[in-house]
Amino acid sequence: LVRRLPRRRDEARPLLRSAILAAAETVFAERGFHGARIQDIATKAGIAAGTVYNHFAHKDDVLVAILEEHSRELLEQLEARPDDPEDFAALLEARVGRLLAYVQRHRAFFAIAYEQGLFAGGAAPGARVSARPLAKVESFRSLFLGLVEQGIKAGALEPLEAEILARFLGGTMRAFVLSSLTDGRGDASAQEHAALTVDLFLHGAARRERATPGGRR
Amino acid sequence: LVRRLPRRRDEARPLLRSAILAAAETVFAERGFHGARIQDIATKAGIAAGTVYNHFAHKDDVLVAILEEHSRELLEQLEARPDDPEDFAALLEARVGRLLAYVQRHRAFFAIAYEQGLFAGGAAPGARVSARPLAKVESFRSLFLGLVEQGIKAGALEPLEAEILARFLGGTMRAFVLSSLTDGRGDASAQEHAALTVDLFLHGAARRERATPGGRR
Amino acid sequence: LVRRLPRRRDEARPLLRSAILAAAETVFAERGFHGARIQDIATKAGIAAGTVYNHFAHKDDVLVAILEEHSRELLEQLEARPDDPEDFAALLEARVGRLLAYVQRHRAFFAIAYEQGLFAGGAAPGARVSARPLAKVESFRSLFLGLVEQGIKAGALEPLEAEILARFLGGTMRAFVLSSLTDGRGDASAQEHAALTVDLFLHGAARRERATPGGRR
Amino acid sequence: LVRRLPRRRDEARPLLRSAILAAAETVFAERGFHGARIQDIATKAGIAAGTVYNHFAHKDDVLVAILEEHSRELLEQLEARPDDPEDFAALLEARVGRLLAYVQRHRAFFAIAYEQGLFAGGAAPGARVSARPLAKVESFRSLFLGLVEQGIKAGALEPLEAEILARFLGGTMRAFVLSSLTDGRGDASAQEHAALTVDLFLHGAARRERATPGGRR
DNA sequence: CATGAATGAGTCTTCATTCAT
DNA sequence: GATGAATGAAGACTCATTCAT
Numbered sequence: 001l002v003r004r005l006p007r008r009r010d011e012a013r014p015l016l017r018s019a020i021l022a023a024a025e026t027v028f029a030e031r032g033f034h035g036a037r038i039q040d041i042a043t044k045a046g047i048a049a050g051t052v053y054n055h056f057a058h059k060d061d062v063l064v065a066i067l068e069e070h071s072r073e074l075l076e077q078l079e080a081r082p083d084d085p086e087d088f089a090a091l092l093e094a095r096v097g098r099l100l101a102y103v104q105r106h107r108a109f110f111a112i113a114y115e116q117g118l119f120a121g122g123a124a125p126g127a128r129v130s131a132r133p134l135a136k137v138e139s140f141r142s143l144f145l146g147l148v149e150q151g152i153k154a155g156a157l158e159p160l161e162a163e164i165l166a167r168f169l170g171g172t173m174r175a176f177v178l179s180s181l182t183d184g185r186g187d188a189s190a191q192e193h194a195a196l197t198v199d200l201f202l203h204g205a206a207r208r209e210r211a212t213p214g215g216r217r
Numbered sequence: 218l219v220r221r222l223p224r225r226r227d228e229a230r231p232l233l234r235s236a237i238l239a240a241a242e243t244v245f246a247e248r249g250f251h252g253a254r255i256q257d258i259a260t261k262a263g264i265a266a267g268t269v270y271n272h273f274a275h276k277d278d279v280l281v282a283i284l285e286e287h288s289r290e291l292l293e294q295l296e297a298r299p300d301d302p303e304d305f306a307a308l309l310e311a312r313v314g315r316l317l318a319y320v321q322r323h324r325a326f327f328a329i330a331y332e333q334g335l336f337a338g339g340a341a342p343g344a345r346v347s348a349r350p351l352a353k354v355e356s357f358r359s360l361f362l363g364l365v366e367q368g369i370k371a372g373a374l375e376p377l378e379a380e381i382l383a384r385f386l387g388g389t390m391r392a393f394v395l396s397s398l399t400d401g402r403g404d405a406s407a408q409e410h411a412a413l414t415v416d417l418f419l420h421g422a423a424r425r426e427r428a429t430p431g432g433r434r
Numbered sequence: 435l436v437r438r439l440p441r442r443r444d445e446a447r448p449l450l451r452s453a454i455l456a457a458a459e460t461v462f463a464e465r466g467f468h469g470a471r472i473q474d475i476a477t478k479a480g481i482a483a484g485t486v487y488n489h490f491a492h493k494d495d496v497l498v499a500i501l502e503e504h505s506r507e508l509l510e511q512l513e514a515r516p517d518d519p520e521d522f523a524a525l526l527e528a529r530v531g532r533l534l535a536y537v538q539r540h541r542a543f544f545a546i547a548y549e550q551g552l553f554a555g556g557a558a559p560g561a562r563v564s565a566r567p568l569a570k571v572e573s574f575r576s577l578f579l580g581l582v583e584q585g586i587k588a589g590a591l592e593p594l595e596a597e598i599l600a601r602f603l604g605g606t607m608r609a610f611v612l613s614s615l616t617d618g619r620g621d622a623s624a625q626e627h628a629a630l631t632v633d634l635f636l637h638g639a640a641r642r643e644r645a646t647p648g649g650r651r
Numbered sequence: 652l653v654r655r656l657p658r659r660r661d662e663a664r665p666l667l668r669s670a671i672l673a674a675a676e677t678v679f680a681e682r683g684f685h686g687a688r689i690q691d692i693a694t695k696a697g698i699a700a701g702t703v704y705n706h707f708a709h710k711d712d713v714l715v716a717i718l719e720e721h722s723r724e725l726l727e728q729l730e731a732r733p734d735d736p737e738d739f740a741a742l743l744e745a746r747v748g749r750l751l752a753y754v755q756r757h758r759a760f761f762a763i764a765y766e767q768g769l770f771a772g773g774a775a776p777g778a779r780v781s782a783r784p785l786a787k788v789e790s791f792r793s794l795f796l797g798l799v800e801q802g803i804k805a806g807a808l809e810p811l812e813a814e815i816l817a818r819f820l821g822g823t824m825r826a827f828v829l830s831s832l833t834d835g836r837g838d839a840s841a842q843e844h845a846a847l848t849v850d851l852f853l854h855g856a857a858r859r860e861r862a863t864p865g866g867r868r
Numbered sequence: 869c870a871t872g873a874a875t876g877a878g879t880c881t882t883c884a885t886t887c888a889t
Numbered sequence: 890g891a892t893g894a895a896t897g898a899a900g901a902c903t904c905a906t907t908c909a910t
Contacts, residue, residue: 016894016895032251034251035251037878037879037880038879038880038881039879039880047895047896048895048896048897049880049881049896049897050881050882050883050895050896050897050898051894051895051896051897053880053881053882054893054894054895054896057881058880058881059879059880059881089423115332151422155424156423156424157422157423157424158422158423158424158425159424160413160422164396164413165422167392167393167395167396168389168392168417168422169422170392171388171389171390171391171392171393171395172385172388172389172392173388174388174391175384175385175387175388175389176384176388178384179381179384196377196381200385200421201421201422202421202422202423203420203421203423204417204418204419204420204421205368205374205375205377205382205385205386205418205419206306206373206374206375206419206420207372207373207374207375207376208375233869233870254903254904254905255904255905255906256872256904256905259872264870264871265870265871265872266871266872266905266906267870267871267872267873267906267907267908268869268870268871268872270905270906270907271869271870275905275906276904276905276906450873450874466685468685468686469685471899471900471901472900472901472902473900473901481874481875482874482875482876483875483876483901483902484874484875484876484877484902484903484904485873485874485875485876487901487902487903488872488873488874488875491902492901492902493900493901493902523857549766585856589858590857590858591856591857591858592856592857592858592859593858594856598830598847599856601826601827601829601830602823602826602851602856603856604826605822605823605824605825605826605827605829606819606822606823606826607822608822608825609818609819609821609822609823610818610822612818612822613815613818630811630815634819634855635855635856636855636856636857637854637855637857638851638852638853638854638855639802639808639809639811639816639819639820639852639853640740640807640808640809640853640854641806641807641808641809641810642809667890667891688882688883688884689883689884689885690883690884690893693893698891698892699891699892699893700884700885700892700893701885701886701887701891701892701893701894702890702891702892702893704884704885704886705890705891709884709885710883710884710885870910871908871909871910872908872909872910873907873908873909874906874907874908874909875904875905875906875907875908876903876904876905876906877903877904877905878902878903878904879901879902879903880900880901880902880903881899881900881901882898882899882900882901883896883897883898883899884896884897884898885895885896885897886894886895886896887892887893887894887895887896888892888893888894888895889891889892889893
């Protein structure tokens with residue numbers, strides 16, 4: 001899809017594709033997919049409407065490109081890293097923290113992702129652009145599943161149906177993702193949110209009988 | 218679906234209104250708001266397209282009517298009832314159970330509700346029909362808030378920010394609502410789901426050290 | 435396709451379909467299929483552009499409807515009639531006469547028909563709207579074939595390949611059809627043209643050795 | 652198809668022009684004028700789209716160039732040649748034979764020529780690129796006229812209106828040109844077709860009373 | 869009040885043409 | 890001269906909304 005390589009002059013224009021995606025991200029987020037006009041995107045990107053079609057065959061493809069692109073990056077935040085802690089709770093917190101930080105950096109994307117049901121297995125099918133579930137969306141779900149299964153195996157989580165726990169984790173995170181999106185607090189809170197998310201996910205909201213020192217952050 | 222039957226001239230006609238709403242609920246759920254055509258709704262309601270406009274000024278208003286209507290009923294499920302238990306956990310479970318049962322009876326509505334961000338404070342703004350948050354959506358949120366505040370006061374919940382706990386409750390429920398919508402299991406599971414929802418909300422997913430008998434349902 | 439039946443008032447509007455076809459016939463003839471805009475047709479028909487789509491799903495379908503409609507009528511001119519003469523030459527002249535008269539009454543149609551290769555088995559494939567040969571076009575060809583075969587059987591035509599004679603007949607008629615279209619002479623000449631067409635088709639353009647009085651019409 | 656080969660700097664470059672015309676001939680024939688994109692032509696010619704505009708100011712001009720070019724060559728086939736027979740029938744056959752042979756060598760061109768009404772005085776005006784009759788098309792017509800007038804003068808043709816006989820000749824030839832285009836028979840049949848064309852043109856399709864030996868081929 | 873054809877503003881998409889490199 | 894990405898005018902088609910019947 002990216003065929004124009006940097007040429008002479010100082011820099012180049014393959015950036016256009018990125019510029020279109022960036023503009024589309026904002027516009028889709030503001031107006032929703034159907035409400036967004038190609039012309040809006042083009043204008044925001046500082047180009048002509050026709051130019052969009054030099055990079056994407058259909059309006060749909062612009063959306064798909066955004067979703068795939070960000071989903072990939074999003075997935076990377078959840079993947080294992082060399083310096084990840086051993087302890088499951090700590091591990092979870094690290095990953096959730098990375099994910100929330102990513103969310104804060106790409107708020108517009110998440111507005112779109114929700115519309116397209118990124119986190120939701122069964123959300124508004126009609127809002128979706130494509131009938132088939134987007135590939136990356138599916139892998140996102142598996143990643144949650146994997147995390148949870150790992151937790152169960154490690155004995156850190158209750159041996160419930162993994163599918164259910166995965167949804168619970170998703171739901172919990174969704175709640176905080178929304179907080180991140182809405183609150184407008186600075187990035188500083190990503191780690192706090194992560195800590196709280198993991199804590200609630202693991203121990204719930206019930207009052208702890210005898211709060212041992214340091215037990216609750 | 219609702220044919221105009223020969224009626225006494227003075228009899229209630231607003232049945233048509235209900236028929237339109239019922240048809241719209243299905244169509245919106247299947248195709249999303251933007252993907253649904255007035256003609257589709259009219260056809261499914263067994264009336265002419267123009268007739269819809271005798272009952273609703275705009276397409277938007279049909280959606281709003283659906284949301285308001287169901288939100289009201291939904292709220293009623295969460296409201297206090299004379300026979301509600303005293304114990305917070307039991308109380309919560311009763312209400313959540315009612316709500317999940319309602320969800321199972323109105324799956325189509327929830328597909329729409331998600332698209333419009335019913336549970337989500339900040340979901341897809343672009344997908345929304347109206348910029349201002351729908352009135353009932355807001356009250357739905359307050360109801361969650363009330364529930365949580367009640368729990369905190371009763372000493373059943375950790376004394377955290379109510380807003381956060383409300384979102385956590387919402388996220389948890391959302392996870393199970395999705396299960397209900399997706400699984401396709403019969404209504405039988407509403408209470409099970411409710412129990413699990415409340416349990417996870419209260420105690421989290423972490424493995425309980427020494428599961429005392431009866432500790433986990 | 436015609437579902438609107440005449441209603442109260444004085445006359446009615448199922449005429450709209452006919453009005454659209456009539457307008458399209460003129461516009462297609464003037465500007466060619468690609469050069470004709472739906473808006474042009476609508477304007478000429480005195481209606482809104484969108485209305486065209488209440489009667490035809492695609493621009494293509496308007497053209498197809500014209501071709502099918504006229505082809506059918508055209509075929510009827512060539513078909514046998516009770517009062518057709520016995521003698522092959524006279525028979526041919528009668529039919530060709532009817533056809534030429536029809537041509538003169540529907541000049542615009544023929545401009546379109548040529549563009550779409552109505553007479554031509556292999557004309558400009560690219561100009562055609564649909565890849566598959568139009569059904570009626572094919573039957574038109576068979577009708578020519580039938581005529582010629584009849585002539586061969588009757589011993590009136592040389593026993594050559596029917597396919598070839600059919601084309602020759604088609605080519606001859608085409609020449610006079612064009613004359614009819616171009617000349618702009620009144621309808622009076624339809625029969626003259628027919629007589630000449632048949633005469634040339636049967637006896638060619640070579641000088642008749644001793645033109646017996648009355649031999650050449 | 653024509654790659655730019657390393658050439659001496661002063662060598663003729665207009666080869667590109669020919670390459671473009673050759674490519675355009677094929678593409679126009681396959682898709683029709685309106686259906687052919689400049690990009691298609693450029694691709695088939697192995698050059699960039701912009702390059703076409705270094706040789707032709709407009710898409711129209713490419714078509715005109717093709718028509719003019721081929722029309723000129725086509726006319727040459729019909730012109731008198733030193734070794735042409737004296738006898739009109741033989742002369743006609745020789746020229747028609749040359750023309751049909753040319754047709755077989757340039758099938759693509761004829762698909763275009765028909766679309767643009769090369770043979771037809773009054774065919775699809777809308778399909779035409781330019782409103783004014785193409786210059787060469789006109790001379791083509793005059794040439795037919797000239798041939799026929801010559802025949803009349805020589806006493807070989809009936810003294811009818813030359814215009815009419817010219818059209819009859821055109822129509823007859825058109826029929827066989829189409830045969831040539833459609834049949835896909837090898838070049839071998841050019842002479843046969845020519846003989847038949849001339850025979851039918853001169854003597855018609857009517858059964859000859861007493862076929863004198865050798866009278867009909 | 870119901871009807872449903874007519875309306876026409878709104879958008880995606882195409883593609884001839886331009887022009888900086 | 891060649892390149893090919895950018896341009897933007899043009900046009901088919903959709904569908905919410907109106908209104909005469």
